[in-house]
Structure formats: C-alpha cells, structure tokens
Amino acid sequence: xxxxxxxxxxTHAQLSTASKIFSGASTAFGAAPNTQASAVDIALPGVLxxxxxxxxxxxxxFGLAVGGSINRRSVFARKNYFYPDLPKGYQISQYETPIVxxxxxxxxxxxxDKVVRLTRAHLEEDAGKSLHEGLPGTAxxxxxxxxxxxxxxxxxxxxxxxxxxxPEAVAxxxxxxxxxxxxxxxxxxxxxxxxxxxxxxSVRREGEPLGTRCEIKNLNSFRFLAQAxxxxxxxxxxxxxxxxxxxxxxxxxxxxxxxxxxMRSKEDAQDYRYFxxxxxxxxxxxxxxxxxxxxxxxxxxxxxxxxLVTEHGLTGYDAQQLTSSRALADYYEAACAALPATDAAxxxxxxxxxLGEFSAALNRSDIAVADAPVPPARxxxxxxxxxxxxxxxxxxxxxxxxxxxxxxxxxxxxxxxRGLRQISDTGAIERLVDDAIAANxxxxxxxRSGKERAFNSLVGQVMKASKGKANPAQVSAILxxxx
Amino acid sequence: xxxxAEIRHALATRAISSIELTEQSLSRVTQSQPALNxxxxxxxxxxxxxxxxxxxxxxxGDAPALAGIPIAHKDVLMTAAMRTTCGSRxxxxxxxxxxAHVVARLRETHTVLVGKTNMDxxxxxxxxxxxxxxxxxxxxxxxxxxGGSSGGSAAAVAAGLVPxxxxxxxxxxxxxxxxxxxxxxxxxxYGLCSRYGLVAFASSLDTPGPFARxxxxxxxxxxxxxxxxxxxxxxxxxxxxxxxxxxxxRATTRPLAGVRIGLPAExxxxxxxxxxxxxxxxxxxELRKLGAETVDIALPAVRxxxPVYYVIAPAEASSNLARxxxxxxxHRAEQYADLVDMYERTRAEGFGAEVKRRxxxxxxxxxxxxxxxxxxxxxxxxxxxxxxFVRAYAHCDVIAGPTTPTAAFPIGxxxxxxxxxxxxxxxxVAANLTGMPAMSIPCGFTxxxxxxxxxxxxxxxxxxxxxxxxxxxxxxxxxxxRTPT
Numbered sequence: 027x028x029x030x031x032x033x034x035x036x037t038h039a040q041l042s043t044a045s046k047i048f049s050g051a052s053t054a055f056g057a058a059p060n061t062q063a064s065a066v067d068i069a070l071p072g073v074l075x076x077x078x079x080x081x082x083x084x085x086x087x088f089g090l091a092v093g094g095s096i097n098r099r100s101v102f103a104r105k106n107y108f109y110p111d112l113p114k115g116y117q118i119s120q121y122e123t124p125i126v127x128x129x130x131x132x133x134x135x136x137x138x139d140k141v142v143r144l145t146r147a148h149l150e151e152d153a154g155k156s157l158h159e160g161l162p163g164t165a166x167x168x169x170x171x172x173x174x175x176x177x178x179x180x181x182x183x184x185x186x187x188x189x190x191x192x193p194e195a196v197a198x199x200x201x202x203x204x205x206x207x208x209x210x211x212x213x214x215x216x217x218x219x220x221x222x223x224x225x226x227x228s229v230r231r232e233g234e235p236l237g238t239r240c241e242i243k244n245l246n247s248f249r250f251l252a253q254a255x256x257x258x259x260x261x262x263x264x265x266x267x268x269x270x271x272x273x274x275x276x277x278x279x280x281x282x283x284x285x286x287x288x289m290r291s292k293e294d295a296q297d298y299r300y301f302x303x304x305x306x307x308x309x310x311x312x313x314x315x316x317x318x319x320x321x322x323x324x325x326x327x328x329x330x331x332x333x334l335v336t337e338h339g340l341t342g343y344d345a346q347q348l349t350s351s352r353a354l355a356d357y358y359e360a361a362c363a364a365l366p367a368t369d370a371a372x373x374x375x376x377x378x379x380x381l382g383e384f385s386a387a388l389n390r391s392d393i394a395v396a397d398a399p400v401p402p403a404r405x406x407x408x409x410x411x412x413x414x415x416x417x418x419x420x421x422x423x424x425x426x427x428x429x430x431x432x433x434x435x436x437x438x439x440x441x442x443x444r445g446l447r448q449i450s451d452t453g454a455i456e457r458l459v460d461d462a463i464a465a466n467x468x469x470x471x472x473x474r475s476g477k478e479r480a481f482n483s484l485v486g487q488v489m490k491a492s493k494g495k496a497n498p499a500q501v502s503a504i505l506x507x508x509x
Numbered sequence: 510x511x512x513x514a515e516i517r518h519a520l521a522t523r524a525i526s527s528i529e530l531t532e533q534s535l536s537r538v539t540q541s542q543p544a545l546n547x548x549x550x551x552x553x554x555x556x557x558x559x560x561x562x563x564x565x566x567x568x569x570g571d572a573p574a575l576a577g578i579p580i581a582h583k584d585v586l587m588t589a590a591m592r593t594t595c596g597s598r599x600x601x602x603x604x605x606x607x608x609a610h611v612v613a614r615l616r617e618t619h620t621v622l623v624g625k626t627n628m629d630x631x632x633x634x635x636x637x638x639x640x641x642x643x644x645x646x647x648x649x650x651x652x653x654x655x656g657g658s659s660g661g662s663a664a665a666v667a668a669g670l671v672p673x674x675x676x677x678x679x680x681x682x683x684x685x686x687x688x689x690x691x692x693x694x695x696x697x698x699y700g701l702c703s704r705y706g707l708v709a710f711a712s713s714l715d716t717p718g719p720f721a722r723x724x725x726x727x728x729x730x731x732x733x734x735x736x737x738x739x740x741x742x743x744x745x746x747x748x749x750x751x752x753x754x755x756x757x758x759r760a761t762t763r764p765l766a767g768v769r770i771g772l773p774a775e776x777x778x779x780x781x782x783x784x785x786x787x788x789x790x791x792x793x794x795e796l797r798k799l800g801a802e803t804v805d806i807a808l809p810a811v812r813x814x815x816p817v818y819y820v821i822a823p824a825e826a827s828s829n830l831a832r833x834x835x836x837x838x839x840h841r842a843e844q845y846a847d848l849v850d851m852y853e854r855t856r857a858e859g860f861g862a863e864v865k866r867r868x869x870x871x872x873x874x875x876x877x878x879x880x881x882x883x884x885x886x887x888x889x890x891x892x893x894x895x896x897x898f899v900r901a902y903a904h905c906d907v908i909a910g911p912t913t914p915t916a917a918f919p920i921g922x923x924x925x926x927x928x929x930x931x932x933x934x935x936x937x938v939a940a941n942l943t944g945m946p947a948m949s950i951p952c953g954f955t956x957x958x959x960x961x962x963x964x965x966x967x968x969x970x971x972x973x974x975x976x977x978x979x980x981x982x983x984x985x986x987x988x989x990x991r992t993p994t
Contacts, residue, residue, distance in 0.1 A: 065606065072586075072706040072707055072708045075742065076742055106875070113832060113837065115831020297876050304711075304712035304825055305742060305743065
C-alpha cells in the first residue's frame with residue numbers, strides 16, 4: 027500500500043503596521059540593536075500593553091479575504107516561558123478565542139484547484155532576537171539580546187492538515203503569501219522574516235487514520251519548505267518501514283545538510299500556563315468596523331482571475347500568472363486601462379507582454395514591479411504602435427529593450443531616431459517584391475514547382491532588403507499575388 | 510494642624526510656607542525612622558526644590574488644591590530619578606525612567622514628594638514585615654505591625670510625617686493598614702486610577718489609592734489621582750468628578766437621611782474581636798443618628814473570597830514577576846554556570862520567602878491539568894461574589910462592617926503562619942474581586958489603645974457617596990483626629 031503525506035502549515039505573517047502591537051516603537055527592519063525597543067518592549071516594571079488597532083484591522087481584513095468569521099469578542103492570553111529574548115517572561119497571544127475562525131485558501135495544484143481549510147488566525151507579538159556570536163567588542167563567549175523585534179505584530183495563520191505533498195504545501199504557502207501582500211497586511215519579505223512557516227508533517231498508509239506528526243519550525247523560503255517536508259516525510263516512512271514509530275516532536279530544518287533534526291520532544295514540551303491577560307480587556311469588534319473593512323477590501327485574486335477569464339477573455343493560466351501578485355495585476359490593469367480597444371485580442375496582447383517581455387526584464391534586472399523603468403502607460407504606447415502598424419512585433423521588442431534601459435524616452439522618439447517606422451506603403455513594398463523575384467529566379471522556380479518553403483525564403487529576402495521594416499503581412503500578401 | 514484642609518488654610522493665609530512644612534516633614538521622617546522604618550528612600554533635595562516651586566505657585570494665587578503639601582508614595586509606584594524598590598532585593602537599586610500615572614498627576618498639582626514608603630515585598634503581605642528593608646512598626650505601638658502591604662504609607666500618615674500618601678490595594682493593602690494605623694484609606698473602583706507605573710502584583714486586582722487623616726483629605730487626593738490614562742487599557746474614561754464637592758456643604762441635622770447602609774450577616778459573625786465588634790456597632794449607631802437607615806443583607810458567596818483571592822492573585826503574580834530574570838535590569842546573581850542557573854540563582858537571591866511562596870502557588874494553579882480545577886473555578890466563584898454585591902446594592906447604598914477582624918497584631922505573631930496572615934484580609938478582598946470601591950475610617954480604639962477601622966463599601970464609581978458618609982461621620986466624631994504619642 028502506498029504512503030500518503032499529510033501536511034498542515036502554521037504561518038507567521040508580520041503585519042505591516044508602523045508601530046508595534048502593544049507599544050509605539052517602530053517596526054522598521056534593520057535598525058541598530060535595541061534602538062527600537064520602548065519601555066513596554068523591554069518590559070520595565072509597571073508598564074502596560076496597549077493594543078494597536080491597525081494590527082486588529084489587518085487581521086479583520088485577512089479574515090474577510092479568506093471568508094472566515096470574525097469573532098466579535100476575542101481574548102489575549104499570556105503564554106508563559108523563560109527565555110532571554112522574551113522580556114516579560116510571557117508572550118501575549120490569542121489562545122482559546124482567536125480573532126479569525128475558519129476560512130479557506132484555494133490553491134492550484136497543477137491538476138485542478140484544491141480548497142485548503144483554515145483552522146484559525148490569531149494576533150500575537152513576536153519575541154526579540156538572541157545573538158550568540160560576532161558581538162562587537164566582546165572577546166569572551168557572550169550572548170547579546172536585540173529587542174527591536176520584540177512586540178512586532180504577527181498574524182499566525184493555521185491551516186487544517188489538508189495538503190498531501192510538498193508541492194501542495196508550497197502552492198498553499200505561495201497563494202497565502204500572494205494574498206497577504208495583495209490585501210496589504212504584510213510586506214511578504216521572507217529574508218527579513220516577515221513571512222515564515224512551521225510545517226506539521228505526518229505520514230500514513232492510505233485509508234488509515236492520521237499518523238503522529240512532527241512540527242518543523244521556521245521555514246523562511248518556499249524551497250526550504252519543500253525540502254524540509256520531502257526530507258521529513260521520507261524520514262518518517264523509513265522509520266515506520268523499519269519497524270519504528272514516529273515520536274511527536276519539534277524539529278529544525280538544516281538547509282546546509284538538507285535534513286531535519288530533533289529540537290525537543292513532546293515529553294519535554296513546556297507547560298505554557300496560558301491564562302487570559304488581565305492587562306488587556308477582551309477585544310470587542312463591532313459590526314460597523316467589520317463592514318468598513320469589508321468595504322475597503324480590494325478585489326481579491328480569485329475574483330480577479332475569474333473576471334480576467336470571463337471579461338478579458340484570457341486563459342485560466344494567464345489569469346493565474348497575472349494575479350500571482352497584486353503589483354503585477356495592477357500593472358496589467360493599468361496597461362489595459364490606457365488601451366483603446368477592449369476586445370479579447372487586445373487584452374491577450376497586453377497579457378502576453380506583461381507575462382513575457384516585461385516579466386522577463388524584471389527577472390533579468392531582479393527588481394520589483396514598482397521599480398520597473400517602463401510604466402504601464404509606456405507599454406500601452408508601444409502596443410498602440412504595433413496595433414497601428416508602425417512597429418512589427420520584432421521591432422517592438424527592440425524598442426521595449428531600449429525603453430527599459432533608457433527610462434526617460436518615449437516610444438515615438440525611439441521609432442523616430444532609429445528610423446524604425448514600418449513600411450506599409452503598398453507601392454514601396456511592391457517594388458521590393460519585384461526586386462526579390464527578379465534577383466532570385468531559382469527560388470521562384472522552386473516555389474512554382476510546389477515547394478511551399480521557398481515562399482518563406484522569398485519573404486525573408488524582402489524583409490532583409492527592407493532592413494526588417496516592411497510590414498510582414500503586406501509583404502506576404504503582395505508576394506502571393508505576384509507569384 | 511492635622512488635616513489637609515487645615516494645612517491648605519495655613520498655606521493660603523501664609524501662616525506657613527511649603528518649605529517650612531517640608532522641612533518639618535523631613536525632620537519628622539528622619540526622627541521616626543529608627544522606630545517606625547516607614548520610609549525606604551527619602552529625597553531631601555528633591556523635596557526642597559519641589560517645595561520652593563510650590564511656594565512660588567502659591568504666591569501667584571490660584572494654586573491647585575494640594576499645592577505645597579508634602580506627600581509620600583508607596584515604593585511600588587515608579588518615580589523618575591528616584592529608586593523604586595518594591596521592598597525587594599530584586600529592585601534594590603532600580604531607577605525607572607518614568608513616573609507612574611498617579612505620581613505624575615500628583616506632581617502636576619504641586620505636591621511635594623518627600624520619599625518612598627516601606628511595604629511588603631512586591632505588595633505581598635498584610636503586615637509590612639516581608640520588606641527587604643525591614644518591618645514597618647505601628648506608630649501606636651512599636652511592637653505591633655502597621656498593617657500591609659502599604660504599611661509604610663499608613664504609618665507615615667498616622668505618625669504625622671506627611672499629611673497624605675499613596676498606597677496600592679490588591680486585597681486590602683490600603684484599607685487594612687489604614688485600619689491598623691488609625692487613618693483613612695480609600696481603594697477606588699478598579700480602572701478609576703491608572704495602573705501605569707504601578708509594579709504589577711495581580712493586575713486584575715491592583716488599585717492605587719490615597720491615605721489621609723480624614724475623608725476630605727482622601728477626596729482631594731483622589732481628585733488628583735483619578736482620570737483616564739491611554740497607557741492603561743483597563744483605565745476607564747469617565748466624566749471628571751470633584752470628590753470634595755459637597756463635603757464642604759453645611760451639615761444638616763440628618764445629613765445621611767435617605768442613605769441605606771447594608772449590614773451583611775457574614776461580616777458580623779464569629780472570629781471578630783469583641784472590641785472591634787463593639788466599635789463598629791457604636792459607629793453604626795452614630796450613622797443612624799445622622800439619618801442613615803440600616804438594612805440586613807446577605808452576601809452568601811463572600812465566604813469564598815479568601816480562597817478565590819489566593820488562587821487568582823498568585824496566578825497573576827507568577828506571570829507578572831517573570832520579568833525579573835536578571836537579564837535586563839534588577840538583581841543578577843554574581844556567579845552562575847549557564848542561563849538556567851543564572852535564572853535560578855538570581856530569583857532565589859532576589860525574592861523573599863513570601864514572594865516565592867506566591868510564585869509557586871500561582872505557577873501550580875495555572876499548570877496543565879490544574880488550571881480548570883483552580884484558576885477557572887476561582888474565576889467562576891469571583892463572578893458569584895460580584896453577583897452577590899450587585900444584588901445587595903439593589904437594597905442598600907453602602908455596605909458597612911469591620912475592616913479587619915482584630916486590631917494590629919504583634920510583629921512576628923503571624924509571620925510563620927501564612928494562612929492566619931491571609932485571613933486578616935477576610936473582609937477586604939471582596940472589593941478587589943468585584944472591582945468596587947471601599948474605604949476604611951477610624952471608628953474607635955481597643956482598651957490597649959490600638960485603632961479600629963470601619964469599612965464602607967460601595968457600588969462601582971460610588972466613591973463620592975462613600976466619602977460623603979465618612980465625612981459626615983467624621984464631623985460628629987474625632988477618632989480620626991487622635992494621634993499616637
């Protein structure tokens with residue numbers, strides 16, 4: 027009997043508020059250690075937490091975006107444990123009553139859509155950071171604590187164990203990543219730790235009840251997520267096949283060795299002594315607040331995908347690609363808005379350019395859509411010149427490259443300067459065709475004896491003589507007629 | 510010159526300056542220190558500077574009500590630039606970079622901060638004996654406790670070192686020492702005075718409040734201390750009330766006509782010292798003479814107050830005190846092998862026995878498998894107790910009874926018996942569990958000359974009524990004006 031892998035993910039998305047969840051200190055990344063830690067973040071005696079409504083609002087936005095229910099009353103609890111980078115000796119988190127319950131994420135598995143159920147999403151604060159090596163000015167074996175990150179708002183999003191392979195888990199994580207950045211609640215920066223996953227992995231023979239799971243902590247790239255799950259599933263299967271049993275434990279993935287290692291077992295799991303935080307009254311959210319957030323919610327990727335297929339006439343694949351990020355989707359929409367025609371063919375051309383030349387250029391330059399040197403209106407300019415016959419597709423690609431490298435120029439300026447204007451004058455093309463027929467009697471003879479390929483060769487000769495500027499469609503038509 | 514009203518009059522008429530008052534206060538503090546040990550820190554320079562500033566304000570006229578009056582803060586309230594020890598070795602040298610909200614409010618009204626008063630370590634105790642800085646002694650009998658945990662503040666006011674002081678009340682820590690020291694102490698409604706800058710013992714119970722010789726003085730102090738503070742999420746936004754307003758009105762013959770005083774059978778049962786019972790009975794007769802009506806009420810769930818309190822308070826304390834880990838501030842052990850060893854030694858050295866006991870109890874009642882049986886059940890019982898009071902206030906306006914079962918006990922008498930010590934709070938803890946206001950006022954003496962306290966409890970935000978009843982009582986009695994020799 028074959029093995030089935032069962033995966034659930036817990037994702038920590040850092041909420042994009044300017045200040046921390048319970049203090050006014052900045053959340054900006056990369057400041058000098060402990061310069062963004064207020065009295066509350068350091069947990070001086072006598073200080074108290076005050077909830078950041080911006081964090082709550084982002085959690086509501088998420089709950090609505092995934093179709094979950096917003097608990098009108100949720101409770102912050104204290105999770106008690108000692109660690110040097112946990113200043114209060116407890117983390118404030120939501121335990122029994124989270125702000126968001128339920129909801130779903132629809133993923134594209136490559137062979138159809140799949141709905142992954144969400145268990146919950148809750149608000150909590152991040153801890154600080156321990157630095158165990160490379161502290162400046164310390165000769166001895168000294169650890170340092172940086173509390174800049176302490177109190178950073180997090181939304182922990184917990185899925186049901188609905189995924190059955192590493193690629194499905196990655197598809198879920200990517201879709202979730204696209205969603206949280208799409209709705210503007212998280213910057214999605216994985217290097218800086220703004221979006222990180224813990225994977226719960228178990229295996230079972232098909233049809234059997236769920237196996238014992240292991241939790242793999244802190245996976246901060248999609249590649250590591252996939253590798254960690256692959257390794258862990260293999261480890262568990264081998265263990266069981268050799269007669270062993272999986273022990274519930276927390277494991278760490280080591281990318282340099284591509285393996286997971288035991289961190290702590292269930293037996294030495296800490297007793298966190300959760301209890302409601304008496305410093306924070308229950309979080310009460312009224313209908314008006316939920317309604318306002320709902321009204322401000324942008325069109326969601328799924329809805330936009332459907333619209334691009336039904337209204338723009340795009341393929342499901344193109345729609346999926348275009349909605350992989352809010353920035354790309356916005357770019358596409360802005361380019362379409364400047365378009366004179368609104369038929370499917372025109373949209374298809376925009377989609378092809380955005381997903382083709384434009385995306386390729388982004389990748390080559392390794393920059394974000396927002397930093398692209400070719401704004402959407404300029405791309406539309408280019409597409410207009412294709413539509414009106416000024417530029418051939420090939421010529422347009424050259425112009426695009428120049429627009430990319432010389433951002434201030436316009437399409438028409440490049441066309442003018444490089445003399446790229448396409449030759450559409452019938453008389454001029456007829457002369458070029460006549461010349462080609464006269465100069466290549468052998469090829470003409472071949473064509474007439476039935477060799478279709480000889481025709482393309484003659485078109486090529488005409489295009490070459492025009493330095494690529496002749497309108498290829500016209501060339502083809504005139505040549506056919508003359509022959 | 511004993512009450513704040515008298516001192517204000519003297520300041521306003523230039524019969525005395527704030528500097529003179531402050532000098533008097535400072536020298537009394539110094540003289541009393543060997544006998545009473547009421548203070549942990551005295552700030553002579555700061556006090557003189559504040560008095561000078563207050564005199565300048567007073568000279569301009571239109572000064573705030575408490576301008577120029579020397580006060581002291583319980584050493585659990587943060588004061589910028591003056592150490593705040595919480596009576597613990599853990600924070601023996603800790604100086605906060607900020608004032609507690611109530612400290613800032615009292616600074617703004619130009620009071621003169623003389624120093625910080627001694628207390629049970631981290632406010633855990635009913636006798637002010639658990640302080641790292643030694644026990645506080647009762648001004649009426651130096652062999653006895655001044656009550657706790659705010660014993661230093663109570664003793665300081667009782668001995669006339671300062672006319673007013675702040676305290677904090679988690680289970681009776683203002684009212685019980687007020688009763689044992691023969692002064693007035695008010696625990697306001699939870700949320701009326703901000704907890705910002707109050708070093709947390711039990712967050713859902715901790716309440717800052719004032720001590721003064723009389724109700725009028727408490728009202729003036731409360732005026733300065735109360736008010737919304739955005740830094741405390743449990744602080745309540747309420748319309749500003751002048752608690753002294755109405756107290757100055759001319760007394761009629763029956764000023765308490767229409768006031769219904771509830772007498773719960775549970776507060777007049779066994780275990781109450783006969784002298785205490787007699788003094789309370791006499792006080793009730795006096796209140797009836799002033800026009801009040803007394804009605805019998807029942808608070809059946811109140812008998813669970815002590816066990817409920819001693820589950821909830823330690824639970825919260827065990828978490829609140831986790832931050833004292835030696836990592837960022839406060840005491841850290843000198844020698845340690847590794848991180849866990851550093852935690853263990855730091856906390857073993859930094860905390861005293863009572864604090865450790867409560868951390869252990871609190872950790873236990875929150876732990877997996879015991880949470881439901883202890884913490885959750887205690888929270889349910891807490892609601893039952895609150896329901897009792899809500900029902901009672903449908904039939905009465907004020908609930909009266911003794912503040913404590915006995916007058917001040919000898920130092921050391923209960924130090925080795927925590928349960929006996931805990932039972933001292935039997936009448937006071939309910940007000941903390943319900944968040945309702947309560948105060949203790951002097952109502953007599955034992956034959957040994959030890960003060961006895963009458964507790965007046967009220968419904969949420971009914972401080973003005975409590976102060977009114979207390980004030981009218983004090984207009985026809987003089988217990989509050991008696992001073993120890």
